[in-house]
Structures are given as structure tokens and as C-alpha cells.
Amino acid sequence: MNLHRSRASFAVVGHPNKGKSSIVSTLARDDSIVISQQSGTTTHSDSYKIDTGHAGFELIDTPGFQRPKKALYWLNQNANSADQRVAAVEKFVNDSDCQTKFPDEVKLLTPIVEGAAILYVVDGSRPYGVEYEAEMEILRWTGRPSMALINPIENDRHIDSWKNALGQFFKIVRVFNPMQAGFSKQLALLEAFSHLEPNWKVTLEQVVTDLKDYQRAIVVQGSSLLSDLLIDLCSYQTHQKVLTESQAKALQPVLTKQYNHWMRSREQGAFKELCKLFSHQQCHLESEAFDLPPDLFDSEQWYAWGLNKKQLATVSAMTGAAAGAAIDVVVAGHSFMLGAIGGGVVGFTSAWLGADKLTTTKLVGLPLGGYQACQGPINNKNFPYVVIGRFLFLFEQLKSKNHADRTSIIMSENGLKERLEGLQKNETKALHLACKNLSTQKANENLQEVLLVLFDD
Ligand SMILES: Nc1nc2c(ncn2[C@@H]2O[C@H](COP(=O)(O)OP(=O)(O)OP(=O)(O)O)[C@@H](O)[C@H]2O)c(=O)[nH]1
Ligand SMILES: [Mg+2]
Structure with a gap:
């Protein structure tokens, strides 16, 4: 894998309209990022570099998964065993046919293939469903460090069932409401990020110190x-x-x-x-x-x-x-x-x-x-x-x-x-x-x- 992102870097991914851009906006302290009720608002992977003075990190806002089942099918056709999966994802993002057929999946997976860690966002006010499993499976195939964030958009009714499901795909699962989480909750989340990848620990701890x-x-x-x-x-x-x-x-x-x-x-x-x-x-x-x-x-x-x-x-x-x-x-x-x-x-x-x-x-x-x-x-x-x-x-x-x-x-x-x-x-x-x-x-x-x-x- 070609990991050419040396700085701490996180791709915020998930279904359309689950608050990915909202999370990026709050953590990047950037109110120019477009957020909308309309599904499919973010159409490109946009990088936001956060420089806190003595350190920094990068958040990548991405379009939502559109055809995860079909994409997973393609991947299965291109990997016979677990050791081939990382390479299959890399092949997927570089394949011109896939770029045409699965533009959103290619755009959201590209920064991950390039070395970003994964922040997978779901809505805790909507019930869990099997339709999410294909996208979580694809993310697992990338082999990158990952964390799931449950965004309770309207309420927290389904948080528990989400936790049960997400726990099987992600080591760290957190509830984070980008509209309401205060400064200390934001810092706590950044601290959790520092556990995802040992190489980024010092940088991210410095980010937290700088922000304080x-x-x-x-x-x-x-x-x-x-x-x-x-x-x-x-x-x-x-x-x-x-x-x-x-x-x-x-x-x-x-x-x-x-x-x-x-x-x-x-x-x-x-x-x-x-x-x-x-x-x-x-x-x-x-x-x-x-x-x-x-x-x-x-x-x-x-x-x-x-x-x-x-x-x-x-x-x-x-x-x-x-x-x-x-x-x-x-x-x-x-x-x-x-x-x-x-x-x-x-x-x-x-x-x-x-x-x-x-x-x-x-x-x-x-x-x-x-x-x-x-x-x-x-x-x-x-x-x-x-x-x-x-x-x-x-x-x-x-x-x-x-x-x-x-x-x-x-x-x-x-x-x-x-x-x-x-x-x-x-x-x-x-x-x-x-x-x-x-x-x-x-x-x-x-x-x-x-x-x-x-x-x-
Ligand atoms: N009340 C509430 N609304 C939220 C929250 N997070 C997101 N929203 C709303 O949900 C909608 C979608 O938010 P976005 O951040 O644009 O979602 P997205 O996942 O980036 O969407 P796409 O780019 O279309 O895939 C917007 O109308 C937000 O205002 C939340 O925590 N609370
Ligand atoms: Mg968006």
C-alpha cells in the first residue's frame, strides 16, 4: 500500500446524509463547509488541514457510499483470500471501469488507500439495518485503523443496537453529536483519535494541548x-x-x-x-x-x-x-x-x-x-x-x-x-x-x- 499521507489524517465516511460534513465542520472549526438536508451534498473528497500551532491533522470529508453491495461484489471477485483484500481495494480505486461505475466509492476510498484512518459515521436515531454491512465490510478490507461515530441526529433511540453491530467491525465506537458536543467532548474525541495509530499519538496529543x-x-x-x-x-x-x-x-x-x-x-x-x-x-x-x-x-x-x-x-x-x-x-x-x-x-x-x-x-x-x-x-x-x-x-x-x-x-x-x-x-x-x-x-x-x-x- 502506498501510504503517502505522513500527517495524521482521517477520512470521514458513511451513508449519505448522516452528518459527515457536520462532523468535519465542527472538528475543523470551519463553518464554510456545506451541510445540507439534501442527501448527496458532498460530491468530492475534500481535505481540511487543521493547523493548531505546534501540530496539525487532516480531516477528509467524503461523498457517501452509493453502491456498496455492488462494489463489495467487485472486490470479492478480485480477492480470493484475506491477504489479497488490501490490494483488491487499491486495485478498485485505480481501475478506470470502477471509477466510472462507482465514482463515490472510489472517491471516498482513495484517501483511505493513501493512508488516512477511517471515521465511520452513522445516525443513532435511525434503526440499524443490514444494508450498512456491505460498506462496513469494504472499510474493513482496507485494513486501515478505524473508529465508528454514532451521531444521534434526532434522538438516541437506536444507539444500543448500533453499538452491538458496530462493535463487530470497529475497535472504537463513540457517540458524537457535531451540533451539540462542547469543547471538552471535542477534545475527548481527538484524544480517542490518538489511540488509532501509534505514529500519530504525539502529534494528536500536541493538537489537544494547542487547542486548550x-x-x-x-x-x-x-x-x-x-x-x-x-x-x-x-x-x-x-x-x-x-x-x-x-x-x-x-x-x-x-x-x-x-x-x-x-x-x-x-x-x-x-x-x-x-x-x-x-x-x-x-x-x-x-x-x-x-x-x-x-x-x-x-x-x-x-x-x-x-x-x-x-x-x-x-x-x-x-x-x-x-x-x-x-x-x-x-x-x-x-x-x-x-x-x-x-x-x-x-x-x-x-x-x-x-x-x-x-x-x-x-x-x-x-x-x-x-x-x-x-x-x-x-x-x-x-x-x-x-x-x-x-x-x-x-x-x-x-x-x-x-x-x-x-x-x-x-x-x-x-x-x-x-x-x-x-x-x-x-x-x-x-x-x-x-x-x-x-x-x-x-x-x-x-x-x-x-x-x-x-x-x-
Ligand atoms: N439535529 C441535528 N442535525 C444534524 C446533526 N448532524 C447532521 N445533521 C443534519 O443532517 C443533515 C445532513 O448533514 P451533513 O453533515 O450534510 O451530512 P453528510 O453525511 O455530509 O451528507 P452528504 O454529504 O449528503 O453525504 C443536515 O441537514 C444537518 O443539519 C445532528 O447532530 N443534529
Ligand atoms: Mg457531506
């Missing part, structure tokens, strides 16, 4: 993304020069629109980064109540995302600020950004803005005449918590979302309030202080570290 390290690194990266996002959103300000107050008023809706657009895109950008971090490249975000992207400025939702009134009152107590005074100071405090221009704040508040109470637009007199109309930064005390709540919600969703699961993530209320209750007192205080600094545009020295506790399990 990556999972930890994601937490640090996530907190870093959130830290940058908070700083940007809480300090963002847009401004434009105008000649008269009335021009400034006319400009206000434009400024508001620009401001809101920037803030929303900045948040969406961070969400995309987060999706990338988890290799969820295709994932869509939807809001629960409406079929629209969840909106950062939907303040109706703010008490769901951020803190409630009672918690906000506690924040003020913990960080030692009189609630009302803090906000006034923020508005006046804008001069730290505009100070260089020289003019005083003429004073426009949210009343001037109509509906949007989240930011204040100000008009600043310029030394050489004219004005500067400014919008932002946001000064709402709850705002940093809202940003944290939304980000953490997405983080948790992505963390538990398998790559075979193509349903949209629904942005609904998160558990920030409960999460805060689980923190140590000093951690809570540090977080509140950091948020207060953010909403008053003061620098935080160690924002990322303060946020890190929110990402821990």
Missing part, C-alpha cells in the same frame, strides 16, 4: 477586544465647524447620524473580530424581537443589557460619586477635548437634540469667530455596562457554538447582572471604577485586566 492553550488565549484576546471597544465607544466625539447657531441646529441631525453610525459600526467591527477569533466567519446576528440587527442605541433594551437602577445606585455608592453631580461634571468636562480650541462651551443639552438623550451636542465658540458643533462623548453611566453586556453575550454564544451549527445567533438579554453577582468584592469595585472612568472620559490603567474576570468560566 488557544481556548485560554481567546479569553485574553476577547478581553483585549472589549477593552479597546469600550475606550473607543466611550470617548468618541464628532464635530464640525459652523458659522452661526442656526447652522449648528440644522447640522445637528447630521451629526447625530454620523455619530450613531460610527458607534454602531465600531461595535459591529468588534463583533466581527470576535467571530473571527472563534473562526465563526459566516455567523449572523439577529435580535430576538425584530428581524433586525440589534441596535446599540435601542435604549429600551439598555436595562436588559446593562445594569438595573438598583445596581447603578450601588455603583455610585461603591465608587463614591453623587449620582447627579457626576453627570454634570461630564458635560462640562468636554473642555478637556476642546480646550485646545479655546472657546467656552455654549451649552446645548439633550433637550436640544429631541429624542436622542444618550449623547449631548454642544456648540463651542471658536476664537476667530464661528462655532464648532460637537456630538459625544456619551456620558450615560450605564453605557459601558451595556457595551460589556452585549459583548459578553456574544462571547458566550460563540464559545458554545459548534461550527456545524449554522443557526443565527440571537442577541437577547444576557446575564451581566448575575455575572457581576458572582465576582469578588474587589473585582466588582475595580470594574465599577473602570466603568465610571470610561463614562467620565478618564484613563484606566489596567482595563483589560479588570475585564478579564468577566470572561472566566
Whole structure:
């Protein structure tokens, strides 16, 4: 046999429509692999190379068996005894007649003949039947290391009878649900792979170590993304020069629109980064109540995302600020950004803005005449918590979302309030202080570290 696959390599094979591509998608952490209810979706053997940093392996998605009985008949015609079976399979994949008559069997057997190990996938919610025996027999003929995976697609009703049958053809039989198996179950499966072929043991153990390290690194990266996002959103300000107050008023809706657009895109950008971090490249975000992207400025939702009134009152107590005074100071405090221009704040508040109470637009007199109309930064005390709540919600969703699961993530209320209750007192205080600094545009020295506790399990 010509074993020219030196890396750990696994061909995922079985009947059509049993979740082969789903398993590859979840284990390869690749949500671009086509999965469909339609039988016969995968028509070629597609290789996915998984590089985990210090090691790697390969998964090969294959088309399902179409004519296993006839293929087995051909093989029987070409092998008189057990010692000839491996060669017969090799002859089968290289035979031009077989390539025409049995294209799917040839495609799925080729990587195995080339040295891949076998992952045979069945559906544990459907009864076992003799029609599977021809394909299992063919796989046995290849002589390659193999494992059976029972995917309980709809339920686990027939798992036991499957185990009885599979145990006679495969040394290792596991139940694995590619839609739901969490990270630890995925790692356990990879560990089981390492027992299939002694030459691959070290590599696959390294893969598991790398993946565990990556999972930890994601937490640090996530907190870093959130830290940058908070700083940007809480300090963002847009401004434009105008000649008269009335021009400034006319400009206000434009400024508001620009401001809101920037803030929303900045948040969406961070969400995309987060999706990338988890290799969820295709994932869509939807809001629960409406079929629209969840909106950062939907303040109706703010008490769901951020803190409630009672918690906000506690924040003020913990960080030692009189609630009302803090906000006034923020508005006046804008001069730290505009100070260089020289003019005083003429004073426009949210009343001037109509509906949007989240930011204040100000008009600043310029030394050489004219004005500067400014919008932002946001000064709402709850705002940093809202940003944290939304980000953490997405983080948790992505963390538990398998790559075979193509349903949209629904942005609904998160558990920030409960999460805060689980923190140590000093951690809570540090977080509140950091948020207060953010909403008053003061620098935080160690924002990322303060946020890190929110990402821990
Ligand atoms: N609920 C549920 N559905 C699953 C599971 N695994 C697969 N499916 C669904 O079963 C269907 C087939 O999945 P695929 O992964 O495309 O199956 P396949 O074996 O690659 O199919 P072919 O390429 O056509 O041979 C899809 O609609 C999947 O969403 C599972 O564990 N749970
Ligand atoms: Mg497929």
C-alpha cells in the first residue's frame, strides 16, 4: 500500500446524509463547509488541514457510499483470500471501469488507500439495518485503523443496537453529536483519535494541548477586544465647524447620524473580530424581537443589557460619586477635548437634540469667530455596562457554538447582572471604577485586566 499521507489524517465516511460534513465542520472549526438536508451534498473528497500551532491533522470529508453491495461484489471477485483484500481495494480505486461505475466509492476510498484512518459515521436515531454491512465490510478490507461515530441526529433511540453491530467491525465506537458536543467532548474525541495509530499519538496529543492553550488565549484576546471597544465607544466625539447657531441646529441631525453610525459600526467591527477569533466567519446576528440587527442605541433594551437602577445606585455608592453631580461634571468636562480650541462651551443639552438623550451636542465658540458643533462623548453611566453586556453575550454564544451549527445567533438579554453577582468584592469595585472612568472620559490603567474576570468560566 502506498501510504503517502505522513500527517495524521482521517477520512470521514458513511451513508449519505448522516452528518459527515457536520462532523468535519465542527472538528475543523470551519463553518464554510456545506451541510445540507439534501442527501448527496458532498460530491468530492475534500481535505481540511487543521493547523493548531505546534501540530496539525487532516480531516477528509467524503461523498457517501452509493453502491456498496455492488462494489463489495467487485472486490470479492478480485480477492480470493484475506491477504489479497488490501490490494483488491487499491486495485478498485485505480481501475478506470470502477471509477466510472462507482465514482463515490472510489472517491471516498482513495484517501483511505493513501493512508488516512477511517471515521465511520452513522445516525443513532435511525434503526440499524443490514444494508450498512456491505460498506462496513469494504472499510474493513482496507485494513486501515478505524473508529465508528454514532451521531444521534434526532434522538438516541437506536444507539444500543448500533453499538452491538458496530462493535463487530470497529475497535472504537463513540457517540458524537457535531451540533451539540462542547469543547471538552471535542477534545475527548481527538484524544480517542490518538489511540488509532501509534505514529500519530504525539502529534494528536500536541493538537489537544494547542487547542486548550488557544481556548485560554481567546479569553485574553476577547478581553483585549472589549477593552479597546469600550475606550473607543466611550470617548468618541464628532464635530464640525459652523458659522452661526442656526447652522449648528440644522447640522445637528447630521451629526447625530454620523455619530450613531460610527458607534454602531465600531461595535459591529468588534463583533466581527470576535467571530473571527472563534473562526465563526459566516455567523449572523439577529435580535430576538425584530428581524433586525440589534441596535446599540435601542435604549429600551439598555436595562436588559446593562445594569438595573438598583445596581447603578450601588455603583455610585461603591465608587463614591453623587449620582447627579457626576453627570454634570461630564458635560462640562468636554473642555478637556476642546480646550485646545479655546472657546467656552455654549451649552446645548439633550433637550436640544429631541429624542436622542444618550449623547449631548454642544456648540463651542471658536476664537476667530464661528462655532464648532460637537456630538459625544456619551456620558450615560450605564453605557459601558451595556457595551460589556452585549459583548459578553456574544462571547458566550460563540464559545458554545459548534461550527456545524449554522443557526443565527440571537442577541437577547444576557446575564451581566448575575455575572457581576458572582465576582469578588474587589473585582466588582475595580470594574465599577473602570466603568465610571470610561463614562467620565478618564484613563484606566489596567482595563483589560479588570475585564478579564468577566470572561472566566
Ligand atoms: N439535529 C441535528 N442535525 C444534524 C446533526 N448532524 C447532521 N445533521 C443534519 O443532517 C443533515 C445532513 O448533514 P451533513 O453533515 O450534510 O451530512 P453528510 O453525511 O455530509 O451528507 P452528504 O454529504 O449528503 O453525504 C443536515 O441537514 C444537518 O443539519 C445532528 O447532530 N443534529
Ligand atoms: Mg457531506
